[in-house]
Amino acid sequence: MSTPITIFDTTLRDGTQGEGISLTAEDKVKIALKLDALGVHYIEGGNPGSNSKDIEFFNRIRDLNLHAKLTAFGSTRRKNSICEQDINLKHLIESGAKAATLVGKSWDFHVHTALQTTLEENLAMIYESLAYVNQNGMEALFDAEHFFDGYKANPDYALAALAKARDAGSKWIVLCDTNGGTLPGEIHEIVSRVTSLIDTPIGIHTHNDCELAVANSLAAITAGARQVQGTINGYGERCGNANLASIIPNLQLKMGYHCVSDEQLKSLTNVARYVSEIANVHLPVNQPYVGNAAFAHKGGIHVSAIMKDSKTYEHISPELVGNKQRVLVSELAGQSNIVSKAQELGLDIGTDGLKSRNVIERVKELEHQGYQFEGADASLELLLRDAYGSTKEVFTVDSFKIIVEKNGASLVTEAIMKITVGDEQVYTVAEGNGPVNALDNALRKALIQFYPGIRDIHLTDYKVRVLNEKDATAAKVRVLIESTDFNDTWSTVGVSSNVIEASWEALVDSIRYALLAMDKEDSTSKSPRESLGLINH
Amino acid sequence: MSTPITIFDTTLRDGTQGEGISLTAEDKVKIALKLDALGVHYIEGGNPGSNSKDIEFFNRIRDLNLHAKLTAFGSTRRKNSICEQDINLKHLIESGAKAATLVGKSWDFHVHTALQTTLEENLAMIYESLAYVNQNGMEALFDAEHFFDGYKANPDYALAALAKARDAGSKWIVLCDTNGGTLPGEIHEIVSRVTSLIDTPIGIHTHNDCELAVANSLAAITAGARQVQGTINGYGERCGNANLASIIPNLQLKMGYHCVSDEQLKSLTNVARYVSEIANVHLPVNQPYVGNAAFAHKGGIHVSAIMKDSKTYEHISPELVGNKQRVLVSELAGQSNIVSKAQELGLDIGTDGLKSRNVIERVKELEHQGYQFEGADASLELLLRDAYGSTKEVFTVDSFKIIVEKNGASLVTEAIMKITVGDEQVYTVAEGNGPVNALDNALRKALIQFYPGIRDIHLTDYKVRVLNEKDATAAKVRVLIESTDFNDTWSTVGVSSNVIEASWEALVDSIRYALLAMDKEDSTSKSPRESLGLINH
Secondary structure, eight states, X not given: OOOBOEEEEOTTTGGGGSTTOOOOHHHHHHHHHHHHHHTOSEEEEEOTTTXXXXXXXXXXXXXXXXXXXXXXXXXXXXXXXXXXGOHHHHXXXXXXXXXXXXXXXXXXXXXXXXXXXXXXHHHHHHHHHHHHHHHTTOEEEEEEETHHHHHHHOHHHHHHHHHXXXXXXXXXXXXXXXXXXXXXXXXXXXHHHHHHHXXXXXXXXXXXXXXXXXXXXXXXXXXXXXXXXXXXXXXXXXXXXXXXXXXXXXXXXXXXXXXXXXXXXXXXXXXXXXXXXXXXXXXXXXXXXXXXXXXXXXXXXXXXXXXXXXXXXXXSOGGGXXXXXXXXXXXXXXXHHHHHHHHHTTOOOOSSSHHHHHHHHHHHHHHHHTOOOTTOHHHHHHHHHHHTTOOOOOOEEEEEEEEEEEETTXXXXXXXXXXXXXXXXXXXXXXXXXXXXXXXXXXXXXXXXXXXXXXXOEEEEEEEEESOTTSGGGOOEEEEEEXXXXXXXXXXXXXXXXXXXXXXXXXXXXXHHHHHTSBTTBOSSSOHHHHTTOSOO | OOOBOEEEEOTXXXXXXXXXXXXXXXXXXXXXXXXXXXXXXXXXXXXXXXXXXXXXXXXXXXXGOXXXXXXXXXXXXXXXXXXXXXXXXXXXXXXXXXXXXXXXXXXXXHIIIIIOSOHHHHHHHHHHHHHHHHHTTOEEEEEEETHHHHHHHOHHHXXXXXXXXXXXXXXXXXXXXXXXXXXXXXXHHHHXXXXXXXXXXXXXEEBOTTSOHHHHHHHHHHTTOOEEEEBGGGOOSTTOBOBHHHHHHIIIIISOOBOSOHHHHTTHHHHHHHHHXXXXXXXXXXXXXXXXXXXXXXXXXXXXXXXHOGXXXXXXXXXXXXXXXXXXXXXXXXXXXXXXXXXHTTOOOOSSSHHHHHHHHXXXXXHHHTOOOTTOHHHXXXXXXXXXXXXXXXXXXXXEEEEEEEETTEEXXXXXXXEXXXXXXXXXXXXXXXXXXXXXXXXXXXXXXXXXXXGGOEEEEEEEEESOTTSGGGOOEEEEEEEEOSSOEEEEEEEESSHHHHHHHHHHHHHHHHHHTSBTTXXXXXXXXXXXXXXXX
């Protein structure tokens, strides 16, 4: 039986301190449900004393019967005061959360400098506040802020703060490396000392300022801590909190501890991507375990070894965390990458390698021009299908014109377009929120009579990147478009010195990718990947 | 005297295996010069046996007399062959590099599965190849691929591979955690064992698949390794290589080792940002030590403590690595953040706090609409200056019209604009690479007679983000524009459901920010920050 580790998620509280992260109460409810399904044990929802959005979240979540313990965050009472008159503690108790995390000082320097009170008063604040939430029927956890800095400066005082929290009936005492400056060896030594002195279960809360938050969390567990606090994707102030999306698989797959069920662990990639989506923060492709490139192989030699046995260049099987292996195409790649990609698509690559060599030349040439197929699977697939001869023409564009007119507060954008489908020419006009949206609308309007299924397809993301920034007037731009039909998501790319042309190219690829999967006038059921034979292969 | 650690940079070789990273020979030369100034000891420039771009790099760099040892990378000779006939070793020797890193197998599984040869032949490949480059006047380094996996599977064979490298005269033996799956405790134990058995100096080369590459590098150093291999910003295949931008300050500022001079360490942030710029990869704001948010403070309580003593929430002084403290404005922030920002700008905030409360309400309202000022310093500054009454009107826009026309291969974009400067109305037209560029050109054309200094200002980046992706037709977009006048760089933001309107708003803010710093018709010398009094304050 492996030792259980308690996972305490603070994405909704400490995570929202991260730059560029802002969650509505509705966003928080969605994320909480996802975290609950992942199987984390505590969900810290926010600080009801600090803002009304968090109070709204607690009101909405309390009836949803989470498996996880819903936790509210606050500080120990104000100095020279009493708990009964502390407005923040009042909000905490009224939140309806089952548990309360109270943060308090354990570094004498902070007591003097930030709190500007006496060492004795701080100890009283810790004891009284934790006892007070306990008496009010909440499970109490103590976050010992700056514990490691405090211990290094004045171990007796830091330990005295913990003892007060224990005496007040805290269920957990959590040691925080608030500034993120402590090293794994120090964490191991100090946590070992604490667990030998304090019999309350110990938790660890680290920050990533030295790029060591994950290592520090693991070091604390090895030294006897039994709870890890962190956030999904490591969101948090400055360099972020400890990343649970790396800590959970490290503890469970590599170190033999038990955090969540094997089934739940398989949802990890989905949870990490979902949270990044709701938080509206791009998930780094190279994020460990859950990133889109975490099991991607680019180098030609690696790819040929991977095709022999995936253990050669993979430390775990990606399926264990719900991720998957990918083979990237790039100018660094040997022929084996292209061939493997074409085989994945079920294309006939022939036997003489001639077609493949031509495709590689074409990919190299396009990459040289600024195309990047790593983030544009659908454009690459069209290119491969065209090259290996498995596509047909769905429409041609004869001309278009866009007019944007601003007069005072009014701004009107319209696109006029002539296209040919089969032997019919269609002439159409549509408005839009901008030139690309107007083009998109006009193109759909022209095509819908031939492909009714197009109504289910829509753009979900549109990104523009200036390529050679140094030379602004002649700068090339790369546009990435992401589209969905609810079942499936695909990405396409366009490159040009004109942003409209680049957008148009990506847009046409996106629609073409979808239409190739549809039978004309009978096209509502299957997703593109399904129809193109990409699913169940 | 602190123990010296040798820094081996492989950004130009292993770093280019990262998804989305592609460097020209010219890019590589620029980065090599920057790395040399940072003081790294080895610069691995590429694999001259694998592609002609790397040969071009070596040809161009060899006359530039770097302080660092220029190093070429390659594999041990092919199986069942001789070094004299190995085309890759030939390219390696002809590269003109002073040192050669040869990668070879130390995991028996890989010898059988990937290499498909005998254990004896692999040992011969290691010995003969290293001896061969040595005989050809290059310093030889051995990269023991998958050493930790190999050691765990068959320690005798893994150590035998190292012994062959030693016997062949390798100057360094580098232990590679190629798949990135090893934990710090294992690294420490295995490196300790190797350093007790092999007297050749040991290096460490780790990957970040468990988010432990930095911790693993430090663990190896603690166990006696004396060289760290890594890349700037951790670029590299899958989850990346060990990040030198975190390892160097950890070793030098926290662990008492010596890597580079204190002066060179102060260039670290600049080097990391420069490399990300050349590699055309966004530097994560939360990247430890060098990220734009690494020393940024958002929470109201943290900010008031930071203003009392920055040690309260900073693990090191940001200046040591060339970074700086920032105070963020956000809906989570208390009034202290806005006040601190206004004070930083030298604005008169009054005494009653009324103005500041109004500004906070305005910022909250805009953030609610989708604005994000954290990445748009200049827009925030304009907002604060407007609110605290220190700006003047520089121009007004009466109307504009954009026409984009595509006919066959031809695409023409033009903007027509009416603006008023003082009491003069200007009516102008310009072409562009796209609607925003055409607007930008028309606006400059209209303004240049009043503000000649505008010719030095240009757009360096243009980013579009769809905000509420779920609802594509009514989706809002946020546009971020970065501009420069060569001395200074500033960012502005616009939000609208129409991408042209959002772009226009950011563009007008950018030009307005620059013009406010200029005296009409005498405006070529100072940078905006300088003229607005933002420098030397």
